[in-house]
Amino acid sequence: MNAGKVSAVMTADPITVSPQTPFKDIAQLLTGNGISAVGVVDKTGALVGVVSEADLLPHLWEERKPRWRERRPARKATACVAKDLMTSPAVTIAADATLAAAAAQFAHSGVRRLFVLRNGKVAGVLSRRDLVAVFTRGDSDLEREVSERVLRDQLNLGPDRVRIEVRAEIVTVVGRVERRSDIAPVTRLIQELSGVVEVRNRLDYVWNDVA
Incomplete structure (x- = not known):
C-alpha cells in the first residue's frame, strides 16, 4: 500500500444504496452507522449519486411550496427514494490519487467527503477529517x-x-x-x-x- 495515496487513508467498502432505497431506510443507515452520506450505485455497481444528511433535510420543511429559485430542494422535500433524493453527479477521486490532489479537490468542490473509485467502482470514501489526521x-x-x-x-x-x-x-x-x-x-x-x-x-x- 502506498502511504501517500488516497487508498491508504480512505475508509474502505463504504455503505451504499440502490436508486430505489426508501427515504426511511437511508435515514436509518446514516444515524445507525454514524455517517453523513451514502453512495447510490446502479445495477452495474457504478456510482450515480450521493445522498447526504443535507439531502434529507428538506423533508422537515413545514412549507413545501417555496419560491421558484428553490425548486430543487422542493423536489427533495417530497422525494421518497434515493434516485430522487441524491445529489448527482457525485464528487469523486481515484484511489491512486495523491493526498495533495485530494486536498485540492476538497478545496475546489467544498464537499465534506469524496467517494473513492477504483476501476470505475466505489472502493472507499475519504472525509476531510481523514485527510487532516494524516498530519497529526x-x-x-x-x-x-x-x-x-x-x-x-x-x-x-x-x-x-x-x-x-x-x-x-x-x-x-x-x-x-x-x-x-x-x-x-x-x-x-x-x-x-x-x-x-x-x-x-x-x-x-x-x-x-x-x-
Whole structure:
C-alpha cells in the first residue's frame, strides 16, 4: 500500500444504496452507522449519486411550496427514494490519487467527503477529517519511517551516507550518494509518505550520470 495515496487513508467498502432505497431506510443507515452520506450505485455497481444528511433535510420543511429559485430542494422535500433524493453527479477521486490532489479537490468542490473509485467502482470514501489526521503523526515516527522504509529498505542507503531531520513534518535530507540520478528517487519516495509536508533534498553526488 502506498502511504501517500488516497487508498491508504480512505475508509474502505463504504455503505451504499440502490436508486430505489426508501427515504426511511437511508435515514436509518446514516444515524445507525454514524455517517453523513451514502453512495447510490446502479445495477452495474457504478456510482450515480450521493445522498447526504443535507439531502434529507428538506423533508422537515413545514412549507413545501417555496419560491421558484428553490425548486430543487422542493423536489427533495417530497422525494421518497434515493434516485430522487441524491445529489448527482457525485464528487469523486481515484484511489491512486495523491493526498495533495485530494486536498485540492476538497478545496475546489467544498464537499465534506469524496467517494473513492477504483476501476470505475466505489472502493472507499475519504472525509476531510481523514485527510487532516494524516498530519497529526509525530516527527519521530515519520523520521523512523523515512530512515527504515525509504532509505534502508527501498534505496539501501545507510546513515553513513544519508542523514535526515524531521521538524514539523518537513524532511531535510543531507549526505552524498554515488550517482546524481540517485537523488530524485529519494525526494519522490519520501513525498509519497503520509504526513510529509515538504522534502528539502540537499544531497550531493560523486558521479554525474545525468546528461
